[in-house]
Amino acid sequence: MVYLTRIERFNAAHKLWVTEWSDEKNVEIFGKCSNKNWHGHNYKLYVTVKGKPHPLTGFIIDAKKLGKIIRDTVTDKLDHSNLNLDVDFIPQHLQPTTENLVILIWQQLEPHILAEGAQLHYLKLVETETIYAEYYGEA
Amino acid sequence: MVYLTRIERFNAAHKLWVTEWSDEKNVEIFGKCSNKNWHGHNYKLYVTVKGKPHPLTGFIIDAKKLGKIIRDTVTDKLDHSNLNLDVDFIPQHLQPTTENLVILIWQQLEPHILAEGAQLHYLKLVETETIYAEYYGEA
Amino acid sequence: MVYLTRIERFNAAHKLWVTEWSDEKNVEIFGKCSNKNWHGHNYKLYVTVKGKPHPLTGFIIDAKKLGKIIRDTVTDKLDHSNLNLDVDFIPQHLQPTTENLVILIWQQLEPHILAEGAQLHYLKLVETETIYAEYYGEA
Amino acid sequence: MVYLTRIERFNAAHKLWVTEWSDEKNVEIFGKCSNKNWHGHNYKLYVTVKGKPHPLTGFIIDAKKLGKIIRDTVTDKLDHSNLNLDVDFIPQHLQPTTENLVILIWQQLEPHILAEGAQLHYLKLVETETIYAEYYGEA
Amino acid sequence: MVYLTRIERFNAAHKLWVTEWSDEKNVEIFGKCSNKNWHGHNYKLYVTVKGKPHPLTGFIIDAKKLGKIIRDTVTDKLDHSNLNLDVDFIPQHLQPTTENLVILIWQQLEPHILAEGAQLHYLKLVETETIYAEYYGEA
Amino acid sequence: MVYLTRIERFNAAHKLWVTEWSDEKNVEIFGKCSNKNWHGHNYKLYVTVKGKPHPLTGFIIDAKKLGKIIRDTVTDKLDHSNLNLDVDFIPQHLQPTTENLVILIWQQLEPHILAEGAQLHYLKLVETETIYAEYYGEA
Numbered sequence: 001m002v003y004l005t006r007i008e009r010f011n012a013a014h015k016l017w018v019t020e021w022s023d024e025k026n027v028e029i030f031g032k033c034s035n036k037n038w039h040g041h042n043y044k045l046y047v048t049v050k051g052k053p054h055p056l057t058g059f060i061i062d063a064k065k066l067g068k069i070i071r072d073t074v075t076d077k078l079d080h081s082n083l084n085l086d087v088d089f090i091p092q093h094l095q096p097t098t099e100n101l102v103i104l105i106w107q108q109l110e111p112h113i114l115a116e117g118a119q120l121h122y123l124k125l126v127e128t129e130t131i132y133a134e135y136y137g138e139a
Numbered sequence: 140m141v142y143l144t145r146i147e148r149f150n151a152a153h154k155l156w157v158t159e160w161s162d163e164k165n166v167e168i169f170g171k172c173s174n175k176n177w178h179g180h181n182y183k184l185y186v187t188v189k190g191k192p193h194p195l196t197g198f199i200i201d202a203k204k205l206g207k208i209i210r211d212t213v214t215d216k217l218d219h220s221n222l223n224l225d226v227d228f229i230p231q232h233l234q235p236t237t238e239n240l241v242i243l244i245w246q247q248l249e250p251h252i253l254a255e256g257a258q259l260h261y262l263k264l265v266e267t268e269t270i271y272a273e274y275y276g277e278a
Numbered sequence: 279m280v281y282l283t284r285i286e287r288f289n290a291a292h293k294l295w296v297t298e299w300s301d302e303k304n305v306e307i308f309g310k311c312s313n314k315n316w317h318g319h320n321y322k323l324y325v326t327v328k329g330k331p332h333p334l335t336g337f338i339i340d341a342k343k344l345g346k347i348i349r350d351t352v353t354d355k356l357d358h359s360n361l362n363l364d365v366d367f368i369p370q371h372l373q374p375t376t377e378n379l380v381i382l383i384w385q386q387l388e389p390h391i392l393a394e395g396a397q398l399h400y401l402k403l404v405e406t407e408t409i410y411a412e413y414y415g416e417a
Numbered sequence: 418m419v420y421l422t423r424i425e426r427f428n429a430a431h432k433l434w435v436t437e438w439s440d441e442k443n444v445e446i447f448g449k450c451s452n453k454n455w456h457g458h459n460y461k462l463y464v465t466v467k468g469k470p471h472p473l474t475g476f477i478i479d480a481k482k483l484g485k486i487i488r489d490t491v492t493d494k495l496d497h498s499n500l501n502l503d504v505d506f507i508p509q510h511l512q513p514t515t516e517n518l519v520i521l522i523w524q525q526l527e528p529h530i531l532a533e534g535a536q537l538h539y540l541k542l543v544e545t546e547t548i549y550a551e552y553y554g555e556a
Numbered sequence: 557m558v559y560l561t562r563i564e565r566f567n568a569a570h571k572l573w574v575t576e577w578s579d580e581k582n583v584e585i586f587g588k589c590s591n592k593n594w595h596g597h598n599y600k601l602y603v604t605v606k607g608k609p610h611p612l613t614g615f616i617i618d619a620k621k622l623g624k625i626i627r628d629t630v631t632d633k634l635d636h637s638n639l640n641l642d643v644d645f646i647p648q649h650l651q652p653t654t655e656n657l658v659i660l661i662w663q664q665l666e667p668h669i670l671a672e673g674a675q676l677h678y679l680k681l682v683e684t685e686t687i688y689a690e691y692y693g694e695a
Numbered sequence: 696m697v698y699l700t701r702i703e704r705f706n707a708a709h710k711l712w713v714t715e716w717s718d719e720k721n722v723e724i725f726g727k728c729s730n731k732n733w734h735g736h737n738y739k740l741y742v743t744v745k746g747k748p749h750p751l752t753g754f755i756i757d758a759k760k761l762g763k764i765i766r767d768t769v770t771d772k773l774d775h776s777n778l779n780l781d782v783d784f785i786p787q788h789l790q791p792t793t794e795n796l797v798i799l800i801w802q803q804l805e806p807h808i809l810a811e812g813a814q815l816h817y818l819k820l821v822e823t824e825t826i827y828a829e830y831y832g833e834a
Contacts, residue, residue: 238616239614242558
């Protein structure tokens with residue numbers, strides 16, 4: 001069993017804001033992340049699939065094909081978007097935190113990886129130089 | 140003459156949009172950067188001052204003090220902001236491109252660096268992994 | 279189950295030296311790391327907690343709060359310190375190797391992470407561009 | 418149980434080419450990687466061993482010794498080589514993909530790590546800025 | 557006057573070999589770089605243009621257009637190539653060292669940058685983690 | 696005229712301390728950098744030489760030879776050293792700040808670069824992720 005990782009990137013705006021809360025509570029909990037006029041990040045997404053290398057090609061999955069799947073199903077939709085407003089697979093009631101994004105991205109990617117005969121193993125989403133979230137599809 | 144550089148960071152939202160232009164022209168010229176709902180970046184700012192090291196301290200300028208000047212006059216205002224809407228030193232008629240930002244940041248920083256007896260030499264503003272702008276204060 | 283990582287840094291001096299050994303044996307085993315006058319490193323600490331994102335905030339733990347815990351309990355004590363002499367939670371009889379440090383840092387952090395309702399999952403301590411240690415709290 | 422990682426590098430040429438296939442099929446499957454005149458990469462190899470820190474030295478394994486093992490048994494043979502033609506432990510019938518290389522490198526390293534009383538835990542081989550393979554010795 | 561830099565990448569094989577020299581002399585001068593079976597690198601190319609930001613767009617040059625020029629005239633030809641054999645703008649009698657490449661790339665790029673109304677200022681070509689060449693078009 | 700850069704590294708301990716000053720003044724001016732028990736850094740040194748590529752070899756200077764000069768005359772003396780106590784070319788009366796170090800390193804390197812028929816152009820010494828000094832040999 002070998003693991004192959006492909007990295008893609010996207011740049012997006014977002015804010016953290018719970019509509020049920022007062023302005024004061026939002027500022028108290030989310031600090032500068034609650035700026036009503038948005039802020040943004042350069043995100044870096046790691047997608048790891050696992051499997052056995054094919055005896056002839058030596059591939060678990062063609063890394064170029066994996067890159068295209070990631071861009072078509074996830075990063076082209078997220079790139080230069082507003083994560084709170086523009087993305088069909090991010091529900092309005094969920095905060096676009098790195099933790100929530102990594103689960104939502106998994107749900108988008110997994111069927112397309114399986115359709116290629118590979119198995120999605122791991123996602124890492126890096127939001128800043130000092131913060132990232134990881135997910136293994138665990139309930 | 141020695142050059143000392145201090146790096147600070149900020150995360151911000153922006154869009155590129157010329158109000159005098161039609162929607163079509165904005166999309167044609169700025170592409171995905173014209174998304175009306177904004178997008179964003181993790182910016183990295185390099186500030187270089189020059190001078191002779193002080194014979195006793197070995198400093199051109201105290202790097203901690205330089206960091207504080209950059210944060211107080213520039214990056215605390217830019218961090219988690221909307222560059223089109225929130226920042227007093229970015230005029231509404233200028234696009235918040237990396238090229239324009241680096242000139243505007245120079246104008247903010249220079250008097251504070253001079254007040255410390257040092258000379259501002261160079262700014263670099265990194266917008267993404269593949270794009271950055273530089274400025275030496277040249278007309 | 280999602281994993282969230284926060285990175286903090288510190289710069290410190292140390293040496294590797296077993297007092298029960300002769301100078302020759304220390305040099306033989308530890309090489310340049312045994313320099314009696316110390317040497318030092320820029321350390322980079324990765325702290326990973328796990329949990330389920332909160333349904334309202336989307337947080338496992340507030341990353342800013344996690345950063346403050348790491349600085350207050352660990353990196354502010356280690357920064358600009360001598361790891362052999364200055365740090366209350368590093369016992370004199372243990373060498374300040376990356377392997378030992380990562381265990382000692384775990385012991386400092388774990389109760390504070392638990393007090394926030396999160397679970398410490400993983401630590402990585404990077405000593406140089408080519409060497410790092412990892413720990414999962416395993417006996 | 419603590420994990421210690423040492424990173425080494427090598428630069429090499431390779432191509433992906435199945436001799437049983439026509440030129441057209443090779444180009445269709447491998448794209449630009451099938452260039453008959455070769456192409457190349459700067460590879461970065463992460464080698465992780467696990468164990469308990471020695472009570473006196475604080476080492477799982479001497480990182481300098483680990484570096485020497487990796488260079489002597491693997492990276493000195495791979496550096497400035499042609500991975501299809503020059504390396505005794507890469508069989509001609511296997512494509513030198515990152516996935517296959519990481520398994521072959523494991524087989525080379527494992528006995529030498531065991532001979533030092535440590536346990537090989539993990540390998541990562543980074544081929545480009547956006548692609549890497551990982552292996553835990555799993556069948 | 558502001559400087560804008562765009563970074564592109566390519567992976568290629570090459571060797572250093574003076575045909576007028578004996579095998580022994582080639583090995584003596586070029587060491588492992590003279591391996592007849594080639595070796596390779598992941599190259600990273602920085603292209604800096606200078607100019608005044610346009611009053612409406614804030615651009616010196618559209619960074620996306622600059623990226624396309626670099627790929628069309630240089631990096632698409634170099635990517636997955638053999639630098640000694642495959643590239644029309646690298647003469648056979650010149651060694652494909654980083655120093656020579658950066659001059660040859662300048663000659664390719666300059667007319668296309670000028671045609672966009674911008675001025676090529678600087679190139680940096682990074683060959684490995686520890687070696688790079690720079691060129692300002694100076695005779 | 697082309698510029699070639701070689702990067703080398705060293706890890707060292709130091710402190711900033713003016714013996715003519717009181718303890719209080721040292722702490723006031725140098726903060727945590729004045730810790731009497733030292734602290735340390737992973738330093739990264741960039742050495743840039745300039746010249747014309749040799750018509751046969753394509754070299755300004757053999758990068759391997761340049762690396763050996765840097766290690767022999769500078770970084771082997773600095774690595775795992777105490778910059779205040781152990782290094783013959785750092786005078787006791789000068790603080791081992793990045794600014795002073797970069798001048799002292801220039802004085803060590805220049806004659807050896809000239810002896811190879813090349814010209815030393817630029818040094819960069821990186822002390823932390825956010826601070827570095829540069830020097831062009833200017834008085």
